[in-house]
Amino acid sequence: MLEVMTRATSPIPLDVAFRVAPGELLALVGHSGSGKTTLLRSIAGLWHPQQGRIVVNGTPWLDTASGLDLPTYRRRVGYVFQSYALFPHMTALGNVMAAMDAADGDEAQRLLALMGLGGLARRRPADLSGGQQQRVAIARALARRPEVLLLDEPFSAVDRATREALHGEIIGLRQHLAMPVVLVTHDVNEAQLLADRMVVIKEGHVVQEGTTAEVMSDAAALRAMGLREVAAMLPAIVGEYQADGLTRLDTPSGSLFLPEIDAAPGTALRVRIMAHEVILSRSRPEGLSAQTILEGTVARIMPGAGPGVLVHVAVGEHEILARITRRAAAQMALEPGQPVHAILKTMSVARDHVAPARTR
Amino acid sequence: MDWTALWLSMRLAGWTVVILLPVSILLGRFLAYRQFRGKGVAEALVMLPLVLPPTVLGFYLLVAFGRNSPVGDLWQNLFGHQLVFTFQGLLLASVIFNLPFAIQPAQRGFEAVSKELRDAASCCGMSPARKLWRVELPLAWPGVLTAMVLTFAHTLGEFGIVLMVGGSIPGETKTIAIAIYDRVQGFDDQGAATMSAVLVAISLSTIALTFWLSARMGRRLS
Numbered sequence: 001m002l003e004v005m006t007r008a009t010s011p012i013p014l015d016v017a018f019r020v021a022p023g024e025l026l027a028l029v030g031h032s033g034s035g036k037t038t039l040l041r042s043i044a045g046l047w048h049p050q051q052g053r054i055v056v057n058g059t060p061w062l063d064t065a066s067g068l069d070l071p072t073y074r075r076r077v078g079y080v081f082q083s084y085a086l087f088p089h090m091t092a093l094g095n096v097m098a099a100m101d102a103a104d105g106d107e108a109q110r111l112l113a114l115m116g117l118g119g120l121a122r123r124r125p126a127d128l129s130g131g132q133q134q135r136v137a138i139a140r141a142l143a144r145r146p147e148v149l150l151l152d153e154p155f156s157a158v159d160r161a162t163r164e165a166l167h168g169e170i171i172g173l174r175q176h177l178a179m180p181v182v183l184v185t186h187d188v189n190e191a192q193l194l195a196d197r198m199v200v201i202k203e204g205h206v207v208q209e210g211t212t213a214e215v216m217s218d219a220a221a222l223r224a225m226g227l228r229e230v231a232a233m234l235p236a237i238v239g240e241y242q243a244d245g246l247t248r249l250d251t252p253s254g255s256l257f258l259p260e261i262d263a264a265p266g267t268a269l270r271v272r273i274m275a276h277e278v279i280l281s282r283s284r285p286e287g288l289s290a291q292t293i294l295e296g297t298v299a300r301i302m303p304g305a306g307p308g309v310l311v312h313v314a315v316g317e318h319e320i321l322a323r324i325t326r327r328a329a330a331q332m333a334l335e336p337g338q339p340v341h342a343i344l345k346t347m348s349v350a351r352d353h354v355a356p357a358r359t360r
Numbered sequence: 361m362d363w364t365a366l367w368l369s370m371r372l373a374g375w376t377v378v379i380l381l382p383v384s385i386l387l388g389r390f391l392a393y394r395q396f397r398g399k400g401v402a403e404a405l406v407m408l409p410l411v412l413p414p415t416v417l418g419f420y421l422l423v424a425f426g427r428n429s430p431v432g433d434l435w436q437n438l439f440g441h442q443l444v445f446t447f448q449g450l451l452l453a454s455v456i457f458n459l460p461f462a463i464q465p466a467q468r469g470f471e472a473v474s475k476e477l478r479d480a481a482s483c484c485g486m487s488p489a490r491k492l493w494r495v496e497l498p499l500a501w502p503g504v505l506t507a508m509v510l511t512f513a514h515t516l517g518e519f520g521i522v523l524m525v526g527g528s529i530p531g532e533t534k535t536i537a538i539a540i541y542d543r544v545q546g547f548d549d550q551g552a553a554t555m556s557a558v559l560v561a562i563s564l565s566t567i568a569l570t571f572w573l574s575a576r577m578g579r580r581l582s
Contacts, residue, residue, distance in 0.1 A: 044479075044482075044483055045482075046479050046483075072482035073483075073485050073488075077483055078483070079480065081476055085476045085479070085480035086480075087480070087481070087494075089498045089499060098494065099484035099485060140484065141483075
């Protein structure tokens with residue numbers, strides 16, 4: 001269990017408290033300058049808040065009230081930096097061993113193999129791609145046997161295809177991670193794909209904390225993240241590959257057609273559906289180019305500050321979100337409980353908005 | 361050829377490097393990583409010997425080391441002989457006038473090791489000493505090496521301060537640079553030419569060695 005409370009007035013105002021359970025992945029989401037990285041740094045002891053208390057598995061690392069402040073090297077943290085921060089004069093294996101209490105080559109090899117880098121142990125960071133360097137950095141963070149794993153925008157320096165692969169690997173790695181994990185990101189997609197819970201931070205304060213679904217139904221949190229980021233996560237199973245290049249995904253409330261997905265039939269996935277891409281219709285439309293039509297019922301309608309409303313549509317046990325205009329909602333006379341069809345263009349789901357389902 | 365003077369110069373340069381190596385690492389690192397009030401003043405003080413005329417610095421050192429000065433008195437009480445016009449006095453002066461050459465390149469070397477890399481080392485559980493040894497020094501050492509080579513070469517060549525603080529006592533304070541001057545004064549152009557050529561050869565090989573080491577290091581790192 002990780003318990004964090006920090007307060008500071010300078011250089012940035014900060015007043016945040018949160019807890020992360022063992023094995024849980026918490027995402028700190030906010031724009032740059034919101035203080036999320038500063039929070040992560042204070043957990044590692046790289047930054048010192050004026051007031052704070054950080055307790056890990058019952059042991060305080062920081063307690064300004066009693067003057068306790070463990071130096072970074074005595075805190076068991078795994079820290080993955082945005083720009084990898086690998087030691088350039090050491091090999092991949094050397095980097096991993098550098099984080100061990102007693103150098104253990106076999107264990108370091110095992111960690112590199114876990115990250116899919118078994119054959120690259122002797123390479124130096126300069127001879128590795130960005131994605132490979134970040135995998136080494138993750139292996140190095142795990143080699144520390146951390147009580148807390150901290151990920152600081154770890155995928156923002158790599159290209160999109162690599163990011164997609166790394167997302168999949170983090171999801172796969174989760175079953176090996178028994179410690180609390182804190183992910184800092186400005187990418188709401190990343191937070192939704194990877195995190196169990198989100199803490200939305202704005203100007204050093206918590207706007208909203210909760211599961212993805214809870215955060216997505218909070219107007220203030222949505223404003224803090226940006227309305228264009230509003231999206232729902234829908235679980236789906238890979239159905240079949242079709243001759244024209246589309247993949248059919250099965251959900252309890254209908255089929256979802258997406259461009260070719262890189263996963264075997266039967267694989268459980270999570271698909272992020274952006275609220276501003278969803279069209280609603282009272283009757284089942286015909287003669288439409290959009291391939292995906294899901295049936296659901298209106299759960300609730302949240303008015304926004306501007307001309308828009310956010311409609312929560314219950315499809316099976318889950319919800320998808322549609323951001324439509326207040327005018328459209330009035331013309332359709334939408335009300336909670338009504339049956340409605342949610343229409344989605346195949347091409348509106350980006351490749352990196354699809355990720356394997358989480359195993360835990 | 362005055363072998364005694366050459367040997368004295370080499371000894372002086374060698375000891376200066378030995379003393380300044382830890383100073384260059386600790387002070388260079390300190391100035392590179394710490395922000396504190398008066399840092400600009402500290403950096404300016406370190407650079408001062410570079411811009412002061414050697415005779416001026418030599419004069420102040422002579423006054424500071426001489427009889428009736430606190431440093432001179434302390435030395436007299438501790439070792440029973442005076443500090444000026446001795447090898448030890450010359451070495452102390454050499455350490456002081458080499459400070460800019462020893463610290464500045466080392467500071468640049470340490471500055472090249474990014475904050476993030478140093479933070480990563482701490483997060484890997486490395487104590488400050490271990491971090492210095494495993495991460496900072498291996499990455500900053502081209503700067504430290506440059507500092508030591510400059511110190512060595514500069515000590516061989518220094519003239520004004522050596523003459524002021526050391527005088528020209530054969531075997532004690534008469535360095536090769538001063539010996540060359542003496543030969544020219546005594547119309548022994550041949551001797552001066554030989555010694556100058558030897559000094560050129562030593563300086564050239566020192567610098568060649570540094571370049572070779574840095575290039576090897578560069579290849580290892582890139």
